[in-house]
Amino acid sequence: MIRKLILKAAAGALALLAPVQAIAAEPAGDPVAGRRLYWEGVSSNGVPIKARTQGDIEISGAQFSCVSCHRPSAYGGSEGSVYVPPIRGDLLYEASRGDRNRIFKELFLEAQSGEFWSKMRDPRSRPAYTDATLAAALITGVDPAGRDLDRTMPRYELSEKDAANIVAYLKTLGTAPDPGVTRGAIHFATIVTPGANKADTDAVLATINAFFNWKNLHTKGDLSSPGFSPLYRSEFLNTYRAWKLHVWELKGEPESWSDQLDAYYKAQPVFAMVSGLVNGPHAPIADFCDRSATPCIFPSTELPQTRDVAYRYNIYFSRGRALEGEAMATFVASRNKGGAEIRQYYLEDRLGAASAISFKKAAEFYGGRVISQGFPDKERLIAALGECCEKNVDALVVWPGAAAADVVPQLQAKNFRKAPIIGLPSDAIEPAKAVGDKAGKNFRFAWPYEKPGVVHPREFDVRAWMSARKVPVTNPRLQFESYFALTMIEHSLQHLLGDFNREYLIELIEHEAEKNLNVGTHPTLALGPGQRFASKGAFVMRLDAKSDRGFLPDSEWIVP
Amino acid sequence: MHRRKSLSFLCAVLGATWGAGAASAQDAGEAHEHHHEHGADAKGDHDHPAPEKSSDYVVSSARYEAPKISLIDQNNRKVRIDQLLSEDRPTLVQFIFTSCTTICPVMGAVFGGAQNDIAAVAPNYRMVSISIDPEYDTPEKLREFAAKQNARPDWVFLTGAADDITKVTKSFDALNQGDNKMYHQPFTFIRWRKDGEWVRIRGLLSVADLVSEFSSARKVETP
Numbered sequence: 001m002i003r004k005l006i007l008k009a010a011a012g013a014l015a016l017l018a019p020v021q022a023i024a025a026e027p028a029g030d031p032v033a034g035r036r037l038y039w040e041g042v043s044s045n046g047v048p049i050k051a052r053t054q055g056d057i058e059i060s061g062a063q064f065s066c067v068s069c070h071r072p073s074a075y076g077g078s079e080g081s082v083y084v085p086p087i088r089g090d091l092l093y094e095a096s097r098g099d100r101n102r103i104f105k106e107l108f109l110e111a112q113s114g115e116f117w118s119k120m121r122d123p124r125s126r127p128a129y130t131d132a133t134l135a136a137a138l139i140t141g142v143d144p145a146g147r148d149l150d151r152t153m154p155r156y157e158l159s160e161k162d163a164a165n166i167v168a169y170l171k172t173l174g175t176a177p178d179p180g181v182t183r184g185a186i187h188f189a190t191i192v193t194p195g196a197n198k199a200d201t202d203a204v205l206a207t208i209n210a211f212f213n214w215k216n217l218h219t220k221g222d223l224s225s226p227g228f229s230p231l232y233r234s235e236f237l238n239t240y241r242a243w244k245l246h247v248w249e250l251k252g253e254p255e256s257w258s259d260q261l262d263a264y265y266k267a268q269p270v271f272a273m274v275s276g277l278v279n280g281p282h283a284p285i286a287d288f289c290d291r292s293a294t295p296c297i298f299p300s301t302e303l304p305q306t307r308d309v310a311y312r313y314n315i316y317f318s319r320g321r322a323l324e325g326e327a328m329a330t331f332v333a334s335r336n337k338g339g340a341e342i343r344q345y346y347l348e349d350r351l352g353a354a355s356a357i358s359f360k361k362a363a364e365f366y367g368g369r370v371i372s373q374g375f376p377d378k379e380r381l382i383a384a385l386g387e388c389c390e391k392n393v394d395a396l397v398v399w400p401g402a403a404a405a406d407v408v409p410q411l412q413a414k415n416f417r418k419a420p421i422i423g424l425p426s427d428a429i430e431p432a433k434a435v436g437d438k439a440g441k442n443f444r445f446a447w448p449y450e451k452p453g454v455v456h457p458r459e460f461d462v463r464a465w466m467s468a469r470k471v472p473v474t475n476p477r478l479q480f481e482s483y484f485a486l487t488m489i490e491h492s493l494q495h496l497l498g499d500f501n502r503e504y505l506i507e508l509i510e511h512e513a514e515k516n517l518n519v520g521t522h523p524t525l526a527l528g529p530g531q532r533f534a535s536k537g538a539f540v541m542r543l544d545a546k547s548d549r550g551f552l553p554d555s556e557w558i559v560p
Numbered sequence: 561m562h563r564r565k566s567l568s569f570l571c572a573v574l575g576a577t578w579g580a581g582a583a584s585a586q587d588a589g590e591a592h593e594h595h596h597e598h599g600a601d602a603k604g605d606h607d608h609p610a611p612e613k614s615s616d617y618v619v620s621s622a623r624y625e626a627p628k629i630s631l632i633d634q635n636n637r638k639v640r641i642d643q644l645l646s647e648d649r650p651t652l653v654q655f656i657f658t659s660c661t662t663i664c665p666v667m668g669a670v671f672g673g674a675q676n677d678i679a680a681v682a683p684n685y686r687m688v689s690i691s692i693d694p695e696y697d698t699p700e701k702l703r704e705f706a707a708k709q710n711a712r713p714d715w716v717f718l719t720g721a722a723d724d725i726t727k728v729t730k731s732f733d734a735l736n737q738g739d740n741k742m743y744h745q746p747f748t749f750i751r752w753r754k755d756g757e758w759v760r761i762r763g764l765l766s767v768a769d770l771v772s773e774f775s776s777a778r779k780v781e782t783p
Binding site (some may be wrong): 511 | 584618661664670674682693694696705708739740741742746762763765767775
């Protein structure tokens with residue numbers, strides 16, 4: 001019945017605009033139900049809304065919910081020559097005069113086809129929406145100027161109640177800046193955790209500080225000569241902000257970090273957290289970021305939050321130690337068709353357990369038989385390894401956790417050489433070099449980074465940049481990770497152009513990550529909508545004293 | 561460093577400003593190209609309002625040779641892409657990725673919604689959707705994507721090593737600008753006969769558009 005009514009109304013509205021006024025949204029829409037409709041495409045009774053796109057494709061709101069194109073921010077975007085306009089309430093309820101600055105990135109910063117180029121220059125001014133015309137547009141696809149919306153925009157079979165709900169939700173979305181942004185400044189925090197290597201921490205902070213200084217110097221330069229305007233800059237002077245860095249140093253056990261972060265945030269809200277060196281689990285930090293809706297952009301951590309991260313606030317380089325475990329399992333399986341006989345020994349700390357759990361699960365998935373033993377301290381692990389292993393073991397896998405430096409040299413015992421593969425984590429490479437190529441010829445290391453000897457073009461730029469700013473490069477991987485994280489923030493803010501919205505920042509990072517900004521820490525860094533791990537695979541390495549860095553790949557890039 | 565960046569930014573701005581000329585030049589280079597406006601009379605289904613006027617999509621034709629490499633299908637089986645694409649049956653190809661939000665769901669839904677009509681035109685058809693985000697799009701993710709479209713067995717979903725996928729997109733002259741999948745274009749390719757020319761369509765289609773282009777592909781000359 002409702003459907004018939006809507007179709008009738010829709011047909012009428014297409015023929016003549018007057019009936020549009022007849023579809024009046026109920027005044028009291030429920031924004032919570034509207035949000036659910038926005039995200040899940042379901043009616044207030046939980047049933048997916050029906051819709052139609054491209055003129056004749058019957059679709060379900062469950063697949064084509066508002067969020068999928070207009071994104072969590074409701075600022076929209078553009079993809080594959082389809083421009084998706086912002087639909088935040090503040091913008092819908094004001095007359096649109098075709099603000100070039102608002103579509104600046106689509107006009108100038110996007111790769112474009114000819115059709116898209118001309119489409120973006122179509123007139124797009126319209127009167128302000130009202131509740132009634134907004135509801136009508138969702139159903140009939142006609143805007144208050146009487147113009148058809150893009151035919152990719154689905155025409156939804158909304159009941160009056162659902163229309164009122166989605167309208168109520170959109171009206172809750174304003175355009176005021178998110179926390180951490182003032183008229184003159186934008187605040188960022190970076191994290192340092194206890195137990196992080198002092199030299200590495202200093203190197204990372206020196207990189208971040210140099211970047212902030214450089215950025216602010218250029219902002220100052222542009223603001224001091226506003227009349228000089230190549231590159232349209234003067235049109236965006238009001239979007240410039242001084243970057244303020246806050247180093248949030250965490251103390252004590254990880255269980256207390258979340259509370260410490262709340263206190264830091266309360267004293268000084270930040271727009272986003274960027275980079276940082278996390279020794280220990282990232283989960284407490286990730287919880288804070290999700291709870292406070294603060295984007296947490298590319299921290300250097302081996303223990304990221306791996307569950308329920310899609311579409312949330314933490315963006316990582318990779319799945320860290322869990323990825324190492326899976327990559328090793330894939331490698332072992334590739335060398336043992338028909339299932340391998342595997343012994344796994346691990347230290348029951350966070351690092352050891354993360355790899356051990358993911359290794360066992362993946363190895364068994366591939367048909368391997370895994371006998372796994374965890375040990376509460378390194379002494380017992382070393383003792384057990386001394387008695388390992390029976391004959392005919394295809395692989396011995398050791399995850400020494402934080403004790404690689406103590407455990408790995410013990411792997412010289414003769415009996416280990418019988419296992420054709422001795423699987424180890426990435427940080428076992430350095431201590432293993434002391435064992436030597438001969439004794440360690442069966443050692444294999446999971447390596448979720450770029451392989452040695454590959455230089456990405458951007459590395460030259462960044463090294464020169466660091467050298468010019470007298471920042472010594474003492475830990476290239478960590479410092480380049482920081483630089484990449486900062487570049488992501490910089491490029492995305494350039495695209496935000498004053499729409500200081502955190503979800504929008506994340507969407508732009510998803511969009512920008514795959515550009516050629518990778519400094520070479522990982523073979524590729526790429527995200528997509530909702531994706532939270534930019535690098536998805538790992539190599540498996542073996543020792544080779546003759547090579548530059550003492551190890552070489554023994555596998556292709558493995559994506560478990 | 562900053563100077564270099566400013567210059568590249570300037571180039572981007574100037575490039576965009578002059579882009580119209582460049583784009584038409586590029587379009588002119590495509591053989592047999594013609595713009596289509598479909599939709600207004602697309603389907604005589606009286607239960608539904610008439611589909612809105614379609615935006616343009618661009619059709620051209622060309623020969624493509626798929627590389628001799630293996631990809632992985634949604635059921636984790638190896639598939640030689642050159643062999644798959646040289647089967648003597650009408651074949652439709654598209655490039656998608658499963659986390660894509662705006663155009664791929666539409667592209668998937670067009671193939672999904674057209675299956676009946678395509679089968680009516682040519683029961684021995686083959687549909688192929690190739691992921692351009694292979695490291696994220698595992699066979700499992702492809703299966704989920706296929707299920708959303710009620711894909712039939714004649715529709716194959718492929719992923720593989722990133723380099724191999726690049727070889728395939730390159731062979732179809734469909735590389736993403738800046739090697740960034742977020743800049744991908746909606747391409748559909750149709751070939752009627754073994755060794756025939758491919759119809760190349762750039763732009764989003766309706767079901768009626770796809771079926772119409774599919775039916776017309778029969779007429780494309782074979783050597």
